Amino acid sequence: MRALCYHGKQDIRCDTVPDPRIEDPRDAIIKVTSCAICGSDLHLYDGFMPGMENGDIMGHEFMGEVMEVGRGNTRLKVGDRVVVPFTIICGECEQCRRGNYSVCERSNRNKDVADKVFGHTTAGLFGYTHLTGGYAGGQAEYVRVPYADASAVKVPSTLTDEQVLFLGDIFPTGWQAAVACDIEPTDTVAVWGCGPVGQFAIRSAIMLGAKQVVAIDNVPERLVMAKAAGAIVIDFDQESVVERLNDLTQGKGPEKCIDAVGLEAHASRSIDSLYDRAKQAMMLETDRPHVLREIMYVCRPAGTISVPGVYGGLLDKIPFGAFMNKGLTMRTGQTHVNRWTDDLLRRIEEGQIDPSFVITHRASLEEGPALYKTFRDKQDGCVKVVLRP
Amino acid sequence: MSAPLSRQPADPTAHGIAQALGWFSIGLGVLEILAPRKMARTLGMPRARGVLAGYGVREIASGVGLLWAKDRRPWIWSRVGGDALDVATLATGLGRRNPQRGASGLAMAMVLGVTALDIFCAARLSAAPGRSVPVRDYSARTGWPHGAAAARGAAGDFRTPRDMRAPPGLRHLNGGSAQPT
Structure with missing residues (x-):
């Protein structure tokens, strides 16, 4: 599959990488229909966040269609349309049960490193350094979603991608x-x-x-x-x-x-x-x-x-x-995304707000590397970039 | 205020060079202020140490101006002027009587190289003085499908979770007291 990969400071490339596969019964594989470049991706792009490695797949704002589910995932089924929050949550630990999803105690698979750096671990994040788990990101054609039964938010077909994509982060x-x-x-x-x-x-x-x-x-x-x-x-x-x-x-x-x-x-x-x-x-x-x-x-x-x-x-x-x-x-703190998604989805459906107002640039995945620079330099009136893999 | 719908055209290359020159200027200036005697001796011009310290102040001023000012053009041209002073000063150290004229020659070559970069950058930044280009107009991007009036307070049904409530001392007095009980 094609994906935007990190190759060092200010060096993002559209590479061909292996397709993701189910690794845990609670996983799901999502075919990404829309993804975005986030302002916090720019901190990685500019080399301000430690813990990125050559070839890491970028991106933590994405949505798409469920292509495959693990055998332990009974909440999702193939064909479901979902937005995936950028924080990976187990939904079961003490912090998740309190609604403090961004500090989930179990989803960061590099917990030991995070414990050393921050004192205690925070949640795993998609495409956001090995300090937060080193999970492959969503600026790709497909992505593996860990704990997908707890985190993925089902969205109705009556709303467009552009109306619901930003429920995952911004x-x-x-x-x-x-x-x-x-x-x-x-x-x-x-x-x-x-x-x-x-x-x-x-x-x-x-x-x-x-x-x-x-x-x-x-x-x-x-x-x-x-x-x-x-x-x-x-x-x-x-x-x-x-x-x-x-x-x-x-x-x-x-x-x-x-x-x-x-x-x-x-x-x-x-x-x-x-x-x-x-x-x-x-x-x-x-x-x-x-x-x-x-x-x-x-x-x-x-x-x-x-x-x-x-x-x-x-x-x-x-x-x-x-x-x-x-x-x-x-x-x-990072956002407890799942704490707010149901309420915000209702507000979008009721027409209180249409989040698509913020999109200024739409492009293919291949155009992503150039748009990182455009976004970083605030050129061409760029406020928000949405990519369609 | 009404936000402008136009701005100076950006030349990222020229601005990048200007920023680098700003930091270079500050670094050189600090060096000239902290070690003028050693620099003067290295160049074989021991009596120039006061001049070098003065030039250090000038370099720092130019550097801060380049990094801080919204309009970088006067500051980059100030560097070009400063380069001329540097060249004139170093030229006095190129005579045969200076045992360190090799070092002075090397310094002259470096200054001439930086001067070329300064002039290039100044020319690029000054290429279209005052010209503005329109930016995209987002004045219709409200995000409110039902209009601004409907949006104000639209989430009035939302109840702030207990862990995110404001301190009692800042609660609206509403004619009474907001003291915690």
């Missing part, structure tokens, strides 16, 4: 980011980053009834897309984020702040990011946490910070004094 991720803020009708919610997750966090905050939602970025077309949803937009190249947010909140700061940027904040738009970039070059720091610093500074005392943006390792110069003395709360 829609629940943006939704969880907003839910973690416990939004009230009087709240100002500020969202840093208007990439795909940011766009869904903005829309989720609006659906959850925030008084005003403020979107922060510097890419014009992304700001236009955020404004189209009803957000107030701040172009950080044009004005001071802190001053504008204080103006919008009578000097008190937003109650709820969402970091949808993560570890790759712009390296050349603030002094502290330049500092981070220099430390990265000397291998003294792994991430560029400019957004976290700004959020801790501007967030209203007793406010909530929600961090769906991916961080990878060690962060420097975090203003923890502000965080502690202002009594802020932070919620973060």
Whole structure:
């Protein structure tokens, strides 16, 4: 089969690789009908996440048709149309039973490595380093889905691929980011980053009834897309984020702040990011946490910070004094996708939201490597790429 | 504010080179400030150490400007100007009386190479000053099939799970008290 494979930093190729096969009775083999390039794939592409190996199959946003099921999988049958969450879950361990799916205790088959790096393992992820299990990803014609009876989400034929594909990651991720803020009708919610997750966090905050939602970025077309949803937009190249947010909140700061940027904040738009970039070059720091610093500074005392943006390792110069003395709360983590999928699928069916708004580029798998670069460089108005194997 | 629907055309190659030159500039500047005496001795120009330290400040300023500024053009041209100063300074060390003229010659060759790169980069960045190209217009991409008014608060039936509720101290007062009981 054809698949997009990692061959080193900024080197993704469309290779011919062996077809996947059933390895466990709970497995299923899916024929991928649509898959997407995620912003967090770019952290792998740019070499910020350790644990990738030559030939690893990329991708963790995909959906398709069930082609084969293991003999222990009684929930799925051949021909079912499913979206597969990016977190691999057993559905049985203590964390899964609590709904904390992204920290499933059993699905990471490289648990020992994760235990050493993070203290305790997190869930296995598709196409996302050997630290999270080294599972083959979904930017391919076929993919093996472990624990498919627990994780795969059946979707009705009345909805298109483009309407439901993002149930596997970015829609629940943006939704969880907003839910973690416990939004009230009087709240100002500020969202840093208007990439795909940011766009869904903005829309989720609006659906959850925030008084005003403020979107922060510097890419014009992304700001236009955020404004189209009803957000107030701040172009950080044009004005001071802190001053504008204080103006919008009578000097008190937003109650709820969402970091949808993560570890790759712009390296050349603030002094502290330049500092981070220099430390990265000397291998003294792994991430560029400019957004976290700004959020801790501007967030209203007793406010909530929600961090769906991916961080990878060690962060420097975090203003923890502000965080502690202002009594802020932070919620973060990879998304507990299966906790939200049924509810969000219903909202799509009811027409509350159509997630396909975010797709700007459609292409074949073979065009994938070039589109990684287009997406990374934010060229050609690229916000979200969907590939059809 | 209304977000612009146009922006400067990006030249990823030129901007990549400019960024690399920015870091190079900072690195060289730091070296010139930290070790001007040793550099001056290596070049056979011991009396130039004050000049070299000054050039270090200039290099760092150019580097930070290149990395930080939205418009990189003035900063890359400032590097070209700085290159001219470097060439003029090094030329004084190429005379026969300088026992280290070999090192000065090598430094001159390197500066000329970097100068060529600076000029190439400056020319590329200045190729179409002020020209804008339209970006895609996503103003109709609301994501709301039933319109924006229907979307606001559409998920009002959602109940936040207990583990994700906001601290009581931030709950809406609604005229009363939000203190935890």
